[in-house]
Structure formats: C-alpha cells, structure tokens
Amino acid sequence: MKRNISLIFPILGMQVLLILWTTLSHYYIEVNTLRHTLSENETDKAEYTHFIVESLIKKETSKLSGLSKALKNRGDLINGLADYISSGNITNLKNAMDMLFPQFEVDIFQIADRNKKVLYQAHNPKGSHEKSEHHGVVEAMLADDIIMASELEEGWAIRAIVPAYRGDDLYGTITLGMWIDDGYAQNISNATEVQVSIGSVDGVIASSLPKNERNLINPEAIKTSILTLKPTRVEYPKAFKVLHYAPIDVANEPFCLIIGIDTSPSFELLQKNKAHIIKVSVLILIIALSLAGGITMILLRPLKMLNSKAKETVRDLSGMDFKEPKGNEIKNLVNSFNVMVQKLSDHIKERRRAEDELKKHKEKLEDLVIERTTELRKSNEKLTNTIQELEWRTNEMMLLNKLGDLLQACDSEEETYNIIINICKQLFPVDFGYLCILDDNKKILKIVAKWGDVNIYDTEFEQNQCWAIRRGKEHIVINPDFDPICPHVTNKTNFGSLCVPMSAQGEVIGMIHISIGDNKNEKSLDDAERIIGSKMMLVKSIIERYAPGVINLRLRETLRIQSIRDPLTGLYNRRHMTESLEREARRVERRGISIGIIMIDVDHFKQFNDTYGHEAGDKVLIELGGYFKKFTRGEDIACRYGGEEFILILTDATLENTLNKAEEIREQVKENLKIKHLGKLLKITISLGVAVYPEHGETTEDAIKAADKALYVAKSKGRDCVKKAK
Numbered sequence: 213m214k215r216n217i218s219l220i221f222p223i224l225g226m227q228v229l230l231i232l233w234t235t236l237s238h239y240y241i242e243v244n245t246l247r248h249t250l251s252e253n254e255t256d257k258a259e260y261t262h263f264i265v266e267s268l269i270k271k272e273t274s275k276l277s278g279l280s281k282a283l284k285n286r287g288d289l290i291n292g293l294a295d296y297i298s299s300g301n302i303t304n305l306k307n308a309m310d311m312l313f314p315q316f317e318v319d320i321f322q323i324a325d326r327n328k329k330v331l332y333q334a335h336n337p338k339g340s341h342e343k344s345e346h347h348g349v350v351e352a353m354l355a356d357d358i359i360m361a362s363e364l365e366e367g368w369a370i371r372a373i374v375p376a377y378r379g380d381d382l383y384g385t386i387t388l389g390m391w392i393d394d395g396y397a398q399n400i401s402n403a404t405e406v407q408v409s410i411g412s413v414d415g416v417i418a419s420s421l422p423k424n425e426r427n428l429i430n431p432e433a434i435k436t437s438i439l440t441l442k443p444t445r446v447e448y449p450k451a452f453k454v455l456h457y458a459p460i461d462v463a464n465e466p467f468c469l470i471i472g473i474d475t476s477p478s479f480e481l482l483q484k485n486k487a488h489i490i491k492v493s494v495l496i497l498i499i500a501l502s503l504a505g506g507i508t509m510i511l512l513r514p515l516k517m518l519n520s521k522a523k524e525t526v527r528d529l530s531g532m533d534f535k536e537p538k539g540n541e542i543k544n545l546v547n548s549f550n551v552m553v554q555k556l557s558d559h560i561k562e563r564r565r566a567e568d569e570l571k572k573h574k575e576k577l578e579d580l581v582i583e584r585t586t587e588l589r590k591s592n593e594k595l596t597n598t599i600q601e602l603e604w605r606t607n608e609m610m611l612l613n614k615l616g617d618l619l620q621a622c623d624s625e626e627e628t629y630n631i632i633i634n635i636c637k638q639l640f641p642v643d644f645g646y647l648c649i650l651d652d653n654k655k656i657l658k659i660v661a662k663w664g665d666v667n668i669y670d671t672e673f674e675q676n677q678c679w680a681i682r683r684g685k686e687h688i689v690i691n692p693d694f695d696p697i698c699p700h701v702t703n704k705t706n707f708g709s710l711c712v713p714m715s716a717q718g719e720v721i722g723m724i725h726i727s728i729g730d731n732k733n734e735k736s737l738d739d740a741e742r743i744i745g746s747k748m749m750l751v752k753s754i755i756e757r758y759a760p761g762v763i764n765l766r767l768r769e770t771l772r773i774q775s776i777r778d779p780l781t782g783l784y785n786r787r788h789m790t791e792s793l794e795r796e797a798r799r800v801e802r803r804g805i806s807i808g809i810i811m812i813d814v815d816h817f818k819q820f821n822d823t824y825g826h827e828a829g830d831k832v833l834i835e836l837g838g839y840f841k842k843f844t845r846g847e848d849i850a851c852r853y854g855g856e857e858f859i860l861i862l863t864d865a866t867l868e869n870t871l872n873k874a875e876e877i878r879e880q881v882k883e884n885l886k887i888k889h890l891g892k893l894l895k896i897t898i899s900l901g902v903a904v905y906p907e908h909g910e911t912t913e914d915a916i917k918a919a920d921k922a923l924y925v926a927k928s929k930g931r932d933c934v935k936k937a938k
Contacts, residue, residue, distance in 0.1 A: 231497060231500040232497070234500070236493075255445065255456065257406075257473060258445075258454075258456035258458070258471040258473055259443075259456075259458075261404050261406050261408075261471050262443075262456070262458045262460070262469055262471060264403070264404050265400055265404060265408060265460070265469055265471075266460055266469070268400055268403060268404075269370075269400075269460070269462055272370065272390055273359060273370060273462070273463055276318070276359065276370060276371070276372040276388050276389065276390065277359050277372055279316055279318070279372065279388050280357060280359075280372035280373070280374045280386070280388050281357070281374070283374060283386050283388070284357075284374055284376075284377070286308070286312070288304070288308040289305070289308050289309070289312075289323070289376065289386065290376055290377075290378050290383065291304065291378075292304035292305030292306075292307075292308045292309075293305055293323060293325075293331070293376055293383045293384055294378060294383055296325075296331060297325060297383055297384075302331065302332060305323065305331065305332055306332055309321060309323065309332060309333075309334040310334055312334070313334035313335065316388065318335075318388050318389060318390060319335060319369070319389060319390050319391045320333070320335055320369060320371060320387060320388060320389030320390070320391070321333060321334040321335050321387070321388055321389075322334070322335070322386075322387045323376070323384060323385070323386050323387070324384050324385050324387070325383065325384040326382060326383065326384055328385075331384070357372070357373065357374040357375065358372070358373050358374075359371075359372050359463045359464075360373070360463050360464060360465065361392070361462040361463040361464070361465035361467070362465065363412070363417075366391075367391060367392070367393055367417070368391070368392040368393075368412070368417045368418070369389045369390060369391050369392060370389055370390050370392060370462060370463050371387055371388065371389035372387070372388045372389065373385050373386070373387045374386050392410060392417055392418050392462075393417075393418050394418055394419060394420065396410075396418055397409060397410055397418040397419050397420040398420045400420070401420035406471055406472060406473065407419075407420050407421050407425075407471070407472030408420050408469070408470070408471060408472070409421060409426075409429060409469075409470035409472070410460075410467055410468070410469060410470070411429070411431075411434040411438075411467065411468040411470060412434075412438070412467055412468070413434070413435050413438055413439070415431050415434065416429055416431075416434070416470075417467075419470075421472060425453070425472075428448055428453060428455060429455065429470060430446060430455075430457075433446055433455075433457045433468075434457060434468040434470070435468075436457075437457040437458060437459050437468045438459055438466045438467065438468050441459045441466075442459070443456065443457060443458040443459070444456075444457040444458075445457070453472060453473070453474065454472075454473040455470055455471070455472055455473075456470070456471040456472075456473065457469075457470055458471070607638075608639060608750060608753075611635050611638055611639055612635075612753055612754065612757060614635070615631065615632065615635045615754065615757050615758070616757045616761075618631045619631065619757065619758065619761035620761070622761070622765060623765075624765060625649075625762055625765045625766060626660075628758070628761065628762060628765070629647060629660045629661040630661060632647060632661070632754065632758055633647060633661040633662065633663050634663075635754065636663050636724075636726075636754070637663045637664075639750060639754075640663075640664075640726060640729075640747065640750075642729035643664060643726050643727060643728055643729045643747070644662070644663060644664020644665050644666040644703065644726075644727050644729060645662065645663065645664065645666065645724065645725045645726040645727055646659045646661065646662035646663070646666060646668065646724075646725055647659070647660055647661045647662070647722065647723075647724055648660070648678075648722045648723045648724070648725065649721065649722040650675070650681075650720055650721055650722050650723075655674070655675060656672050656673065656674055656675065657672065657673055657674070657675060657677075657678065657681070657700070657722065657723060658671060658672050659671045659672070664727075664729070666703050666727065667702055667703055668702065669702055670700075673699070673700040677698060677699040677700045678698050678700055678711055678723055679696060679698050679711065680698070680711035680712060680713045680723055681711075681713055681720065681723060684713065684720075685713065686710060686711065686712045686713070686748055686751075686752075687710065687711045688708070688709075688710045688744055688748065689708050689709045689710065690708045690740055690741055690744060691708070692704065692705065692706065692708070692709075697709070698711055698725075700725075701725065701727070703727050705727045705728060705729075707727075707728040707729065707740065708728045708740055708744050709725065709726060709727045709728060710725075710726055710728075710744060710747065710748055710751070711723055711724070711725045712724050712726075712748065712751045712752065712755060714755045714758065714759045714762075715759060716759035716760045716762070716763045717760075717763055719763070721759055721762055721763065722762075724751055724754070724755065726747060726751065728740075728743070728744060728747070778837070778851075778852040780830060780833055780834060780837070780852075781833050781834055781836070781837025781838075781852050782834075782837050782838070782841065783837045783840060783841065783850050783851055783852045783858070784849060784850065784851040784852075785851065785852060786851060786852070786853055786854060788849075788851065789849060789851035789853070789859060789861065792849050792861065793807075793849075793861060793912045793916075794912065796849075796861065796863055796912075797905065797911075797912050799863075800905065800906060805863075805864045806864070806865065806866060806867075806904050806905060806906065806907060807861060807862065807863060807864075807865065807904065807905045807912075807915075808860075808861070808862035808865035808866070808867070808869060808870030808873070808902070808904055809859065809860070809861060809862075809870070809902070809903045809904065809905060809915050809916060809919045810859065810860040810862070810870060810873065810874045810877070810900055810901070810902055810919065811853070811857065811858075811859050811900065811901040811902075811903075811916070811919040811920050811922070811923040812857065812858040812859065812860065812877070812898050812899070812900050812923075813856060813857050813858075813898065813899050813900075813923055813927065814832060814833075814836070814856040814896060814898055815896065815897045815898060815899055815927075815931040815932060816931075817829065817832070817855075817856040820832065820894075820896070824889055824890075824894065828887065828889045828894070829856075831887055831889070832856075832887055832896055833852075833856065835885060835887060836858065836881070836885070836898075837850075837852065837858075839880070839881065839885060840858065840860065840877075843877065843880065844860060844862075845862075845863075847863050847864075848860060848861060848862050848863060849861040849863075859916070859919075860873075860877075865904070866904065867902070867904045867907060867936065870902050870904060871902050871934065871936060874900045874902050874934045875934050877898075877900065878897075878898060878900055878932070878933070878934055881896065881897065881898050882895070882897050882898075882932065897931060897932040898932070899923060899926040899927045899931045899932060899933060899934075900923065900926060900933075900934045900935070901919045901920060901921065901922030901923030901924070901925070901926055901934075901935055901936075901937065902919060902922055902934060902935070902936045902937065903915045903916070903918040903919035903922060903936070903937035904937075908937040915937075918937035918938075919937055921937060921938075922935045922936055922937040922938075923935070
C-alpha cells in the first residue's frame with residue numbers, strides 16, 4: 213500500500229487541475245454562448261423590423277404611385293388647369309384640389325404649369341414661403357411620370373409627379389407626396405413597437421427617439437452604411453441600447469434606417485443565468501473530484517498487468533525467473549523491461565546472422581526480378597504507344613465525322629471558316645497555320661481564318677506566291693535550308709511545313725497551310741518525313757470533306773440570289789419586294805412609323821425600243837438599275853416591278869421625305885443619266901408616283917395601288933414629273 217501512495221498524489225493532482233480548468237472553461241463558454249445568443253436575437257429583431265419598415269415604406273410608395281396614376285384620368289383637374297392657363301381663373305382648379313386632398317391622406321398635393329411654377333397646393337407648406345420650382349418636375353415631363361425621394365427646401369419627402377395632358381397638349385404636372393419627418397418616423401415606430409430613425413449622408417432627417425437619446429446616433433455610421441450598402445451594429449452598454457444601421461432604398465434614393473433596440477431585458481436575463489451556470493459548474497466540480505480518486509486506482513491496474521507480462525516474456529525467452537525488486541509500480545516495470553530488453557537483444561543477434569544469409573539470396577533474386585521487369589517495361593511501353601496511336605486515330609475519325617456533320621448544317625461559307633479552324637486546332641495542337649480562299653474575281657488568295665501562334669502581315673497574296681497552287685498538288689518543306697518555301701509563309705520553322713490545295717469538281721477554291729510546331733520526338737530526317745506525311749494525309753481527309761461542302765454552299769447562295777434578283781438590272785425582283793414590304797409593314801405596326809413607296813416608269817420606253825432597238829432599251833434598264841442601287845440608302849429596297857417599271861421602298865420615311873427623294877431622283881436621271889448608243893448620247897426621263905403606307909392604304913397592296921394611280925396621273929399630266937397619291 214505504501215508503494216501505491218507515491219503515484220496516487222501526482223496522478224490525482226493532475227486530474228484536479230484538469231477538472232478545475234474544465235469547470236472554468238464550461239462557465240466561460242456557457243456565459244459567452246448565452247451572450248452571443250442574446251446578441252443574435254437582438255440582431256434578428258432589428259433585421260425583422262427593418263424588413264417590416266421597408267415593406268411599410270414600399271406600401272406608402274405604391275399608394276402614391278397608384279394615386280398619381282389615377283390623377284391622370286381626373287378630367288376636373290386637367291380642365292381646371294386648362295382654364296387657369298387660358299383665362300387665369302383658378303377657382304375650378306382650387307375647388308377640385310380641395311375636394312380631393314382630404315380623400316388622399318397625403319401631406320403634399322400641388323399642381324404646377326409647364327414653366328414649373330406652382331399654381332396651387334391644397335396642403336399647408338411646412339416652410340415660411342412657397343417654392344416656385346421643385347426638383348423632379350422636369351424629369352416627370354420627360355419621363356411621363358416619376359416616383360422619387362428628394363430633399364426640398366421644407367425637408368425630405370417622397371413624391372409622385374405625373375404630367376397633366378389633354379390629348380397631346382402638356383399643361384403642367386401634378387404632385388402627391390409624404391414628408392419624411394419625425395411624425396413619419398413615429399408612425400412607423402407605432403406600427404413596429406421599436407424606435408425608428410431615418411438618415412441620409414448628411415445626417416438624421418427623421419426620428420422617433422426622444423430628444424435626449426438622439427445624441428446616441430452616429431452620423432459616420434449612417435454614412436458608412438449608405439456608401440458601403442452594409443448593415444452596422446453599435447452597442448451602448450451603459451444606456452442599455454443597441455442601434456442597428458442598415459441601408460434602405462426609398463424611391464431610388466439611398467437612406468439609412470436606424471433601429472433602436474432596448475437591451476435591458478437581455479442584460480437582466482444574462483445576470484440571472486450567470487448564477488444558474490455557477491451552481492451547475494460547482495456541482496460538476498464535486499462529481500468530477502469524486503470520480504478522480506476511483507479513476508486513479510483503476511489507472512494503476514494496467515501497470516501491474518504489464519509488469520507481469522514482461523516477466524512472462526523473460527521466462528519464455530530464457531527459461532528462467534527473476535525476483536521482483538522493491539519500489540513502486542513504475543520502478544518495478546522498468547526493471548522488468550530492462551531484463552526483457554537484454555534477453556531480446558541476445559535473441560536478435562542470433563537472428564541477424566540468419567538474416568545476412570537470407571539477404572544475399574534476396575539480392576540475387578532482386579537482380580533477376582529487375583532483369584525481367586525491364587523486359588516487361590519495354591513491352592508495356594510498346595503496347596501503350598500502340599494504344600495511344602489507336603486512340604488518336606479514333607479521335608481523328610470522330611473529329612472528321614464531326615466536321616462533316618457541322619458542314620452540312622452551315623448556312624453560309626463564312627460559317628465554315630471557324631468550324632474547320634476549330635477542327636484543325638484539335639487535330640494539330642502543336643502546329644499552327646491558316647485557311648486561304650481563292651477570290652476568282654481578283655485572282656488572289658485571302659487568309660480567312662488561322663490557328664496557333666502564327667504572324668500574318670498581309671491577309672491577301674497572289675496565286676503564284678504558293679507553290680501548291682502553281683503545281684496543283686501539295687507542297688512539302690521538310691528541310692527549310694534546301695526545300696523552296698512559299699513567299700506567303702512569314703513564320704519560319706525548323707520543323708517543316710506543307711501547303712495543300714483545295715479543289716472540288718475540277719475547281720480550285722483555296723489552300724490550307726500548316727507550319728509544323730516543335731516536336732521533341734523528331735530525332736532524325738526520317739521521323740520528320742513520317743510525321744509530315746501523316747499530317748498531310750490528315751489534311752487531305754479534311755479537304756475531302758470540306759471542299760465539296762463549300763461548293764454546295766456557293767451553289768445554294770447563287771440559287772438564292774437568282775431567286776430574289778432581277779438578272780438584267782441586278783435589282784431585287786417583285787417576289788423579294790413583296791416579302792420585304794410585308795416585313796416592313798410589321799415594323800410599321802410595332803414602331804408607329806411609315807414607309808415611302810415610289811413607283812417609277814420610263815417615259816416613252818416603247819417608242820425608245822422601237823426607235824433604237826431592244827439592246828438600247830435593255831441598256832436603259834441596266835443603267836437605271838445601277839443608278840437606283842447607288843443613290844438609295846442601304847436600308848431602302850430598290851426593285852424592278854416589271855417591264856420598264858421600278859419601285860422604291862423607303863423605310864421610316866414620311867410623305868414629305870418621299871416626295872423630296874422622288875423629285876431628286878427625277879432631276880438626277882434627267883440631267884445626268886445618258887445612254888451611249890451607236891455614237892449618240894440618248895437622254896431619258898422618268899415619271900414617278902408617290903404613296904405612303906399606312907397613310908394611303910390599310911394594306912401595303914393598297915399603298916402600291918395608290919402609288920400606281922399617282923404614276924398614271926403623272927404620265928397623263930405630260931410625264932417627267934412627280935405626283936403623290938390622294
């Protein structure tokens with residue numbers, strides 16, 4: 213028993229210290245948790261109140277907006293304002309406003325004329341005099357109506373301002389509003405049962421706090437909350453107050469809402485719970501000390517068991533027993549372990565000799581394993597390379613199939629450029645190059661798209677600057693020092709390049725150029741030839757899918773143009789004119805604009821044909837077509853209506869604009885348009901009929917008929933003139 217006493221005291225002492233530390237920590241954590249919970253409750257209450265106040269303000273704003281919209285339809289107000297402006301009689305206006313003011317339950321009700329001068333206000337002004345101009349009146353006149361919060365000479369107010377119209381005439385503006393003052397804040401406080409204040413960047417503008425408590429409001433906190441759009445909490449422990457500053461938007465004007473929370477109930481609850489926490493902590497301390505003694509006794513039991521195991525181990529290793537020396541449990545355990553370690557050391561030496569022999573045998577086996585592993589690694593690398601090559605070929609086929617699918621879905625040749633470049637980026641990730649398209653008119657190649665880090669100084673070059681186009685087959689550069697390089701290649705590369713012409717149906721349409729990037733696997737000239745050959749086959753596969761697709765798109769575009777263009781004049785035909793006019797008619801309905809229509813006929817054209825022949829007549833029509841394309845806007849539509857008749861559609865044009873344009877065209881044709889025929893200069897004149905949709909017809913067909921009738925009048929009045937539809 214004496215040996216155990218020496219260990220009980222240090223163990224028990226450490227347990228007591230741990231228990232005391234745990235008890236004090238429990239007290240500290242519980243108190244802070246309670247304090248934090250109370251603080252969160254106060255914050256939640258402030259945020260809930262902020263939401264309610266914001267809803268009340270929005271309700272007031274919605275009320276003003278609804279009332280202001282209703283005033284637009286008040287004929288008595290508009291008529292009273294009109295009477296005052298025309299005759300100076302304000303009686304009707306005053307009676308209407310005095311009757312409406314008690315029904316609206318607002319603070320501000322006034323009316324102003326077009327010059328922003330207040331004519332009459334049914335409310336009593338807060339200031340010492342009336343103000344002749346108010347902020348927001350001009351904006352309301354321009355914006356139809358406006359809801360705003362602003363600072364007036366009398367103070368801050370929320371106002372709804374609407375323009376007063378009768379027909380298209382603007383007589384002035386009508387204003388409804390609520391003052392943002394202490395009474396406004398007190399009404400909100402009565403509804404929410406908390407103290408409420410409202411502030412701007414300049415300070416407090418309204419508050420329900422008593423006068424002696426308003427010094428607690430911090431102007432800097434108000435400004436910070438508005439500018440940063442973040443809530444701020446400021447505590448005043450001595451006054452048992454917490455002020456919660458939060459930004460709020462009132463009619464598109466930033467304000468700060470200050471919610472005052474009384475913290476005295478929370479303080480009393482905290483003090484009450486502190487006493488309860490102390491009692492619980494003391495009870496925990498007593499129970500823990502009682503358990504510590506029993507735990508100490510239990511802790512000594514494993515030491516005795518471990519000492520017994522050590523003696524059994526020595527007995528098993530050496531076949532002998534030893535006497536237990538005197539001392540406490542730890543000393544006995546150490547002595548037992550010393551004897552056990554010595555016996556184990558002797559046993560280990562014997563085993564080492566056997567292990568040395570096993571080690572030599574193991575080394576021989578490891579050498580054999582390394583040899584076999586090397587052989588397997590080489591086989592594995594070869595198999596991996598084969599798999600990677602197969603995967604890359606599969607990916608190439610997928611990308612080529614994807615290219616074919618995308619080309620079939622393209623609507624224009626220009627759409628195909630980015631598609632083929634994106635495919636090339638994936639198929640040749642370390643290379644760079646570009647796509648060239650042949651311009652048959654100029655006999656040049658244009659670079660329309662590129663990929664990779666390629667520098668292009670000129671996007672156009674002649675055909676003879678590319679060896680592939682000259683030779684009619686691919687041109688490969690393996691060694692730049694010996695192989696001829698195309699003049700259009702500006703990026704010099706040490707790893708070779710190739711140009712592959714694109715042709716379909718016997719027609720050359722362009723060329724693809726690829727400059728080989730830095731490939732670390734290229735060890736020799738044979739490797740370079742193999743890699744470039746592989747890339748060339750891939751490029752040919754791309755061209756086999758791309759070139760026919762481009763030819764088909766060009767054919768489709770040619771057919772589309774032929775379906776909407778007149779082959780002789782190059783102008784749009786009657787079918788396209790009908791479709792375009794229907795589309796513009798829908799724009800007229802949406803935007804409330806008008807379309808000008810000019811019907812044109814060549815004077816004495818049949819006689820001209822009979823005199824000079826149909827070839828000269830065709831030349832007249834061709835020259836007129838070129839003139840109309842040159843002297844009309846890009847958004848206008850010039851069409852050949854039939855025979856020698858033409859029609860011009862002027863978008864977003866009034867009758868006056870259309871008449872002026874028609875007269876200008878007539879004069880220009882008469883003075884400047886001359887036809888050379890058999891060494892003679894032949895002059896022509898035209899007659900024009902003008903109509904405007906929807907002014908001259910409920911449908912576009914009616915408007916065209918009106919323009920045609922006007923053209924007939926112009927021809928019957930002697931020709932070479934402009935007549936408008938009736």
